Amino acid sequence: MITVASFGRLRPLIGVVALIVLWMLIHATRAVDPVLLPSPAETWNALIIGLTEGTLGADFAKTVVRTLWSFGIAVVIAVPLGVVLGASQKFYESIEFAIDFFRSTPASAMFPLFLVIFGVGEATKIAVAAFGAALVIMFNVAYGVMGARKQRQLAARVMGAPRWRVLTDVTLLESMPQVFVGMRSGVSLALVIIIVAEMFIGSTDGLGQRVMNAQMIFDMPDMYVAIIASGALGYAMNLLFIITEKRFVHWGGK
Template sequence: MSTRRPLPPAPEHGSVPGRGGRTLTATAEAESDEMTAQTGLSAPTTATETVSAAFPGGRRRSRGPFGPTTRLAKAAFPVLPLLVVLALWQLLTVGKVEFWLSFDKLPTPGEVATALGAQLTSGTYYQDLLASVRRILLGFGLATVVGVVTGVAVGRSRVARAAIRPVIEVSRPIPAIALVPLAILLFPTSEQGIVFITFFAAFFPVAVSTIHAMKSLPKVWEEAARTMGARRVAVLTHIVLPGAMPGIFSGLSVSMGVAWICVISAEMISGQFGIGYYTWQAYGLLDYAGVVVGMLSIGALGFGTAWVVERIGARVNHWLPRAAE
């Protein structure tokens, strides 16, 4: 009569039986004791303890290229290139360097600062700034609305694509500034002509980027929405337009820069007010410090409007994953 071999005791909770009746937990404990006896250090038993053992200092502070990154350093670092440019500008103009480029007639930073201070106390300067900003808002705003509508129509309709796309491709290579003579003939005032030129220049980046954004959308998004019973209007407003917004705002950023280039050029040619008109008048009067003031003003206005477009785009496209800074 055969006797039944008694079963080994059940392993404790969290352990796995190994060979020879030993559990993996017991094996790990034995290996840990052996390691402690040999090195005098206790072996880490968890992932957290392993990381802590490898980095005994704990979580280290992130370091930049020149040491620990602090808020003050991050704020000051973008200013360094400007200080370098100002210092180089001062050296070249004060020394009247003439090596391929002539810096003897270029105003010094101090002269430009003096001219800027004089303009900041002048009402005409602010009138010129407001005139340029108003033209940008009108031309760029119209280009945004018409460009997005045109891009959506071309991207969604074969009829619109066949009718509008050839006109866009033929008109897009024409420089907007070349339309100044026609704008003078067509519009009763120079103000309307400048706004039209700004609109013409800003329209194409918006329209083309919207068309490409429509084409790049995954078709499965629209198919899934229609499968669940969504109508065409709902698909357009809740699927297509939100999905195309990143591409549209990329075109808006480009469009804003192009709009500033063309509005300044148009103001120089046919304007009566505006920062472009001010800059050209300063050049005609040999006021080179005033010319630099105009250029810096244009750069500041362009930077500010581009920042506004970027901030609006970040809010509209808040669902996009952000890259780690």
């Protein structure tokens, strides 16, 4: 017997089931050419073959590694800079235009520049993804620091806390919810840029390269498998940050 509580736990699966049913109906009615849209069963078979006999697992792992490297570099660079920007209003205003300009520039437009600097290889993919993610993270960290409640900062100063203690024990803790928002956006953007880079910057592996190869040889089931794997990876990374934020930044909004 399905109880209200158990139904609530299953509610997130409703969208997945509805999407698969819609997919099956479109395929069965041939609303889209079956060559271009294989059935869920064909795609599932391609997934199993790719994992057991092919290189899907290796491509997935390679994309994960590249994304984590670029995200890690972005965090190491962007978080300290964001704190500095947020702690100094005058410094922030003096370079806001330059940072906002590059943040508004599509990362794909930066590919030629990074190719000239780093050449064709792993460094280019990771560098351009780190660049895009770092700008997003840095702005969110700066906004978080600037948005820290002045009453709590003032109270800490009144109680005799030195400036560095106010920064570490009040301002940074206050800014953590916004920092996590930036990190969640940053890792998602890093994944997007990595996959696009794998498509167009001399890759021999990775999910992006797998999508392009499958499309060129018209292996539609494998192409859909690679696309679904990319989406699943992005969803998993986003979910991991949400869980981590709820676990360690429980004071957000309080």
